[in-house]
Each structure stands twice: as structure tokens, then as C-alpha cells.
Amino acid sequence: MIEGISIYEILTITSILFFIGVYGFITRTNLISILISVELILNASVVNFVIINKYLFPEVLQGVYFSIFIIAVAAAETALAVSIIISLYRQISSVDVKEIETMKY
Amino acid sequence: MNFSNFLLMRQEIALLAIILLLLIAEIFIPKNKKESIIHLALFLFGIHTIIGFFNIDENSLFGGMFRTNNLIHFFKNILNLGVFILLLQSADWIKEKILNQNKGSEFFILLFSSLLGIYFMISAGDFLMFYLGLELSTLPVAALAAYETAKRISSESGIKLILSSALASGVSLFGISMLYATSGSIYFDELLLTLSSNHLSLLGMVLLFAGISFKISLVPFHFWTADVYEGAPISIASYLSVISKGAAVFILMILLFTVLQPLADLWEKMIYFIAIATMFIGNLFALRQQNMKRFLAFSSIAQAGFILLGLIADSQLGTATVVYFVLIYIFSNLAAFGVVQAISLQSGKERIKDYEGLYRTNPNLSLVLMLALFSLAGIPPVAGFFGKFFLFTAAASEGYYFLVFLAVVNVTISLYYYLLVVRAMFLRKGENPIPFFRNKIYMRIGLVITVIGILLLGIYSPLYDYIYELSSVFN
Numbered sequence: 001m002i003e004g005i006s007i008y009e010i011l012t013i014t015s016i017l018f019f020i021g022v023y024g025f026i027t028r029t030n031l032i033s034i035l036i037s038v039e040l041i042l043n044a045s046v047v048n049f050v051i052i053n054k055y056l057f058p059e060v061l062q063g064v065y066f067s068i069f070i071i072a073v074a075a076a077e078t079a080l081a082v083s084i085i086i087s088l089y090r091q092i093s094s095v096d097v098k099e100i101e102t103m104k105y
Numbered sequence: 106m107n108f109s110n111f112l113l114m115r116q117e118i119a120l121l122a123i124i125l126l127l128l129i130a131e132i133f134i135p136k137n138k139k140e141s142i143i144h145l146a147l148f149l150f151g152i153h154t155i156i157g158f159f160n161i162d163e164n165s166l167f168g169g170m171f172r173t174n175n176l177i178h179f180f181k182n183i184l185n186l187g188v189f190i191l192l193l194q195s196a197d198w199i200k201e202k203i204l205n206q207n208k209g210s211e212f213f214i215l216l217f218s219s220l221l222g223i224y225f226m227i228s229a230g231d232f233l234m235f236y237l238g239l240e241l242s243t244l245p246v247a248a249l250a251a252y253e254t255a256k257r258i259s260s261e262s263g264i265k266l267i268l269s270s271a272l273a274s275g276v277s278l279f280g281i282s283m284l285y286a287t288s289g290s291i292y293f294d295e296l297l298l299t300l301s302s303n304h305l306s307l308l309g310m311v312l313l314f315a316g317i318s319f320k321i322s323l324v325p326f327h328f329w330t331a332d333v334y335e336g337a338p339i340s341i342a343s344y345l346s347v348i349s350k351g352a353a354v355f356i357l358m359i360l361l362f363t364v365l366q367p368l369a370d371l372w373e374k375m376i377y378f379i380a381i382a383t384m385f386i387g388n389l390f391a392l393r394q395q396n397m398k399r400f401l402a403f404s405s406i407a408q409a410g411f412i413l414l415g416l417i418a419d420s421q422l423g424t425a426t427v428v429y430f431v432l433i434y435i436f437s438n439l440a441a442f443g444v445v446q447a448i449s450l451q452s453g454k455e456r457i458k459d460y461e462g463l464y465r466t467n468p469n470l471s472l473v474l475m476l477a478l479f480s481l482a483g484i485p486p487v488a489g490f491f492g493k494f495f496l497f498t499a500a501a502s503e504g505y506y507f508l509v510f511l512a513v514v515n516v517t518i519s520l521y522y523y524l525l526v527v528r529a530m531f532l533r534k535g536e537n538p539i540p541f542f543r544n545k546i547y548m549r550i551g552l553v554i555t556v557i558g559i560l561l562l563g564i565y566s567p568l569y570d571y572i573y574e575l576s577s578v579f580n
Contacts, residue, residue, distance in 0.1 A: 018279055025272055034268055041275035048282040057289040063282075066233050066291060070278060073240045077274075080244055081267045084251045088260040100261045103332045 007055040011048070018044040031085050031095045035078060042074045113166055113173050116157055116181055117224050123149045124217050131210040139204050143196050146213040147547070150192060154185040163578075165230055169292050172230040176575040180355055180428060181224055187348050187435040188220055193551030194443040195340035197544075198450050202253070212252065215245040216344070223352040227359070232281045232291040235356065236274070242352065243270045243320075246345060250337035262336025269319060269329040277316020283309030293364045300367045310368050313360070314375065320353035321409050324382040331390075334402035339449055342398055343442035346405040351431040354412055358427055362420040362579045376417050377508060383410030384515040391522050397445050397455050400522070401438070404481060407519055408434060411496055414512055418499035424576035426499040429569055430492040433480065436558035437489050440477035443552050444470050451542045457526055461535030467542070471530040473552050478523040480559045483516055488563035495569070 017040055024037030046067040053063025085095055092099050111118065123146075130145055157178075165172035192213075203209050222241025229235035247270065251263025285291055287306040288299040300306055315326060322330040334342040361372055387407030394400040412434075415427035447470060448463075449455050464471045480489030493516065501509050544552070562568065 021275070022272075025268075031264065031268075035271075038268065038271045038275055041272065042278065045275065045278040045282050048279065049285065052282060052286045056286060060289075062233075062291050063285060066236075066285075069233060069237060073237070076244060077240070077267070077271050080248060081264070081271065084247070084260060084263045084267060087251060087254050088257075088264055091257050091260060100264065102258055102261065103335050 001054060001058075007051060010051045014044045014047045014051070017041075017047070029097045031088075031097060032082075034097070035081050035085075039074060039078065042070060046070050110164075110166060113162060113164055114171065115161060116153075116178075116185075117221060119153050119156065120217055120221050120224065123153060124214055124221070127210055127213055127217075131214075136207070139207065139209055140200060142210045142213070143199055143204075146210075147189075147192055147196065150185075150189055150217075154182070154189045157182045157185050169230045169294055170234045171225070171228055173228050174578050176424070176428070176578050177228050179572070179575055180227060180352075180431075183428075183432050183435065184220065184223060184348055184352060187351070187439060188216070188344075190436075190439050190443075190551050190554055191340060191343055191348070192216075193547045193554075194343075194439070194446055195338075196547040198338070198340060198446060201450065208252075212249065215249050219243075219245040219249075219344075220348070223348065227352055227356050229356070230293055232285075232293075236278065236281070239274060239277075239320075242349060243274070246341065246349065249341045249344075250333060252338055252341070256336075258336035259338070260336075262333040265329050266333045266337075273316045273319030273326070275316075276319075277313045280309040280312025280314075280316060284313065293360075296364050297366070300364065302368055302370070307368060307371055310365055310372065311375070314357075314372065317353055317357045317360075318379070321350055321357065321412075322406050323379050323409055323413070324386045324406070327383070327386070327406050330406055331394075331399045331402040334405075335396060335398045339398065339442060339446040342402070343439060343446070346401065346442070347435050347438050350405065350409065351435060354409070354427060354431060358416055358424060359579065361416060362424065373417055376413050377505070380410050380413035380417070380508065381511055383407070383413065384512060385410075388515050388518045388522070391519070394522075395456055395458065397457055397460070397526075400457065400526070401441060401445070404519065404523075405438065407515065408438075408481065410515070411493060411512060414500040414505075414508065415496045417505060417508070418503050420579050421573070421576050422499045422502060424579055425569070425573040426492075426495040428572050428576065430496055432572075433488045433492040433559075433562055436555050436562065437477050437480035437487075440473055440552065440555035440559060441481065443548070443555060444474040444477070447544055447548055447552075448539060452539050454539060457529055459535070459539065460526065460529045461533040462538030463530040463535075465534075466538050466540060470544075470552075473556055474530065475527050476556060476559050478526060482520045482523040484520075486563075488559050488561075491563040491569075 021037045021040035025034055028034050049063040049067040089095055127146060130142055161178045163174040199209055199212055203212060219242050222238045226235060226238030226242055229238055247263055247267035250266050251260050253259040283305050288296050290296055318326045384407055387403050387410055391400055391403035412427060412430060415423045476487060480487040483489045483493040497509050
């Protein structure tokens with residue numbers, strides 16, 4: 001619980017964070033930037049879980065431990081995505097989405 | 106603490122033991138005898154599949170996080186059978202293409218890890234277990250899709266799969282956080298009691314539905330499907346389209362019929378329109394495909410649209426028809442992918458045009474492919490007809506006659522493009538048809554099992570009654 005800040009402000013910020021992530025996922029052309037956008041989405045839900053637990057249901061810690069698991073899984077996801085990006089970079093020397101369109105329609 | 110409770114997790118523990126055994130075997134088997142790891146993995150998984158058919162108690166573990174009942178157990182057995190057939194079909198590919206790069210055992214370990222994730226996902230009792238299972242089932246498959254590191258399209262399909270599934274899981278997590286905000290719990294049993302229809306829970310449900318729709322590749326979340334299937338190795342494309350999709354349909358069904366039942370008014374409307382869009386877009390895009398893998402990808406999107414017809418019906422009938430359809434779909438699609446894999450392995454050809462004159466050179470393979478395509482299209486003597494028929498009955502019993510009409514229109518469209526392939530094989534004389542070849546023993550066993558399944562499952566009616574009886578658990 002933070003003095004002077006209600007749950008509405010924080011939930012507004014996480015919603016904005018979520019939609020920045022979705023916008024970045026759609027418009028960015030660099031694979032690494034797309035990955036960062038996905039991380040923003042995941043972090044928005046992490047903050048959401050912690051805040052909802054803290055403000056609305058403080059007696060059980062379900063939301064907090066959920067968020068720890070999300071952070072761990074997101075790290076695994078990022079590691080795998082970066083390794084695939086590196087394997088792609090070895091072949092085409094680029095991380096641009098415009099280069100990975102050999103398969104279409 | 107009573108350790109006999111852990112027998113409820115028998116399937117998971119056995120699969121974990123197989124993974125560890127393969128890891129140890131990888132260390133101790135010398136480099137020139139790596140081929141034996143294929144036989145070892147097939148043998149262990151075969152035993153696991155057979156043992157799985159023994160009965161299991163109905164109960165839950167870890168305060169309700171993990172639960173199992175006869176329907177979930179039965180569905181795990183179906184998935185085991187599907188993975189076993191898939192391993193039989195891909196054994197030759199691993200032997201010829203993967204073992205010489207010295208990464209044969211990793212293939213099995215990753216595939217089994219993904220199956221383990223699917224087990225946990227479908228027997229999840231709360232959203233945390235569901236999320237962990239979902240991720241464990243997706244991440245290894247993304248690594249496997251990028252498995253042929255020498256090929257550019259394989260890496261491309263891997264990156265497309267991992268980024269879209271990461272987005273999907275992020276979106277569904279945001280939805281889960283909203284469901285948590287409205288009810289104060291992530292356990293399915295408690296959610297069921299407290300969930301009510303308000304704006305926040307509706308938004309959460311829509312986001313969760315969108316996240317799972319990515320896995321089932323429903324329109325408008327289907328864009329990754331065709332690209333990933335084309336670039337990934339064929340056995341992985343077949344795993345994605347059969348096992349992973351079947352499991353995602355199953356967990357979506359459980360969520361809709363139990364936890365999200367209070368919001369049924371909204372999700373019935375959503376499924377109504379998504380089913381129509383999925384069937385039409387899947388079928389219309391399949392018409393113009395030239396590559397066999399892309400063709401099967403769009404056909405599997407269209408099949409997902411048909412499955413939604415079962416979800417719209419009431420719970421017991423809907424559950425039974427969906428499980429029955431997924432069972433038949435696993436056999437038919439595995440047969441089609443198996444033939445494509447056999448031909449691709451021998452000749453490297455994947456275009457529909459290359460299949461011209463196949464009947465003259467390889468009559469058995471073209472008969473198997475014809476049966477599989479007829480079953481996917483739903484032509485009466487084979488099993489696919491009964492699966493579709495029951496789905497349509499389920500939707501019609503709720504009064505969705507217009508939806509059933511549109512589905513029948515779609516069956517007609519799909520018949521056209523399935524028959525295009527059959528025509529290329531049987532009626533056309535190709536200029537240089539694929540020469541005659543004999544399959545290895547594993548591939549032959551795999552194809553024979555699928556053919557038996559396609560021919561018998563539709564006619565053997567006690568099976569449907571058995572599934573219908575099991576399906577009463579979610580009422």
C-alpha cells in the first residue's frame with residue numbers, strides 16, 4: 001500500500017504499459033525491439049498481479065507468487081528468443097523483420 | 106504426508122523419468138552408436154503409452170493445483186498415442202538428417218518436455234499451473250521449430266513461433282490478472298463460485314480467450330500458422346497441428362464449461378462469429394496453396410473452426426463430441442503428415458504438383474493419403490464423417506441451424522481442395538513422378554496404425570458411448 005496513491009492510478013499505468021507493448025509489437029521492425037515490447041506486456045501483468053493482491057486481497061499471497069513465476073518464465077522465453085535470433089543472424093546478418101519474409105501468404 | 110497420493114501424477118512422473126533416462130543415455134552412449142537412442146526412446150515411450158491405459162483415481166493434489174479425472178486421463182492417453190505414432194513416423198528423419206549433426210537425443214528430450222507441459226496444462230486446477238504448463242508446452246516446440254539450423258526458413262519459423270506465442274501468453278496473463286481482480290482467487294473451484302458477469306471479468310475473459318486462440322490458431326490469431334508449418338521440420342509441424350492444438354482445445358473447453366460458465370452469454374456469441382470466420386478463411390486460403398505443408402496448415406485452421414461448433418453446445422454433449430473429434434482428427438492428420446514426411450524424406454519434394462502420378466509409382470502411399478484426406482473432408486465410410494456429424498448434431502441441438510448450414514457449406518468447399526490433391530495423385534500423369542520407394546519399418550508401422558484408426562474409429566460405436574459417459578464430469 002502506498003500513501004496517497006490509489007489502485008486506479010497504478011492500474012491506469014499498467015494498462016498504458018500493456019498497450020505500449022502491443023503497439024510496439026505491431027509497429028517495430030527490429031526483432032530485438034519486438035522482444036522488448038513483449039517484455040513490456042509481461043511486466044504490465046506482473047505489476048497488475050502484485051498491485052491487485054496488495055490493494056484488494058492482502059490476506060492471501062496468490063498474486064505475488066504468481067508474479068514471481070511470470071518473471072522466471074519470461075527470462076526463459078527471452079533467452080530462447082535471443083538464441084533463435086542469433087542463429088538467424090548467422091545466416092542473414094540482419095535482425096530486421098523485413099528480411100524474414102521468404103514465406104508469405 | 107501420504108506418498109501414495111503421488112500415484113495420481115503417475116503419467117507425469119513416468120514421462121519425467123523417461124526424460125532423465127534419455128539424458129543419462131546421451132552421456133553414456135558412445136558417439137558411433139547414437140542410433141540406439143532412437144530405439145531406446147521409442148521403446149520407453151511405447152511402454153509409457155501402454156501403461157497409461159491402466160486406471161487412475163479421481164482426485165486433486167497440492168491444494169487443488171493439480172487434478173485428474175477419468176476424462177483428463179483418457180485425453181492424456183489419446184495424446185500419448187498421437188505422440189507415439191509421430192515418433193514412429195519421424196524416426197527415419199532423425200536417423201538420416203539429425204543424428205549426423207549429433208543432436209538426436211535433444212529432439213526427444215525437448216519433445217517429451219513439451220508433452221509434459223501439456224499434461225500439466227490439461228490437468229491444471231488453477232491459473233498458475235495452467236500458465237506454467239502452457240509455457241512448458243510452447244517453449245521446447247519453438248526450439249524444435251528452429252531445429253534445422255542450416256536452413257534459413259527453419260530459423261524464421263522458430264522466431265515467428267516464439268514471438269507470437271510470447272505475445273499470446275502475455276495477453277492471456279493480462280486477462281488472468283483481471284479475472285483475479287474480480288474474484289480474488291486463481292483457483293478454478295473458487296473462481297467458479299465467485300465469478301460474476303461485469304465489465305472487468307468480461308474483458309479478462311476476452312483476453313484469456315485471445316491468448317488460447319493463438320495456440321488453436323483461430324482467425325484472427327492464425328497468421329503464424331502457415332509460416333511456422335512451412336518452415337519447421339515436418340514432424341514438428343505435425344506435432345503443432347495435432348497434439349498441441351488438441352490439448353489447447355481441451356483446456357479451452359474445460360475453462361469455458363467450468364470456470365467461465367457464468368459468462369456463457371458472451372462467449373457463445375464470440376464463438377459463433379469466430380467459428381464462421383475461421384472456417385471460411387481457413388478454407389478459402391487453402392484453395393490457393395501450392396505447398397503441401399501450407400495446404401495442411403490452412404486445412405487445420407479450418408478444422409479448428411469446425412471444433413468450435415462442439416464448444417457452443419451444452420456441456421456433456423459438447424465435451425463428448427469435441428474429444429471424439431480430436432481423437433479422429435489426430436489419426437487423420439497424422440496419416441496425412443506421415444505421407445508428406447515420407448515423400449519429403451525420400452525425394453525432398455513438397456509441392457502438390459510433385460504429387461502428380463503418385464498412384465502409378467507408389468500406390469500404397471497414395472491410398473493412405475487419400476484415406477486421410479477423405480477423413481479430413483468427412484466422406485462417409487471413414488471416421489472423419491462421424492466426427493463432423495456428431496459436432497454438427499451438437500450445435501444443432503442448441504438451435505444453431507444457420508451455423509450448421511454455414512459449416513456444411515464449408516465442408517463442400519473443403520471437399521474441393523482435398524480432391525485437388527487426390528486428382529493430382531490418381532488422375533494426372535506427372536512428367537517426372539516421384540520414383541517408387543519402400544518405407545522403413547517404423548514409418549510403415551506408424552502409417553498402418555493411423556489407417557486402422559481412420560477405418561475403425563468411426564464404426565466402433567462403443568467408443569463414443571464411453572467418451573460420452575466420461576464427459577459427465579464437468580457438469
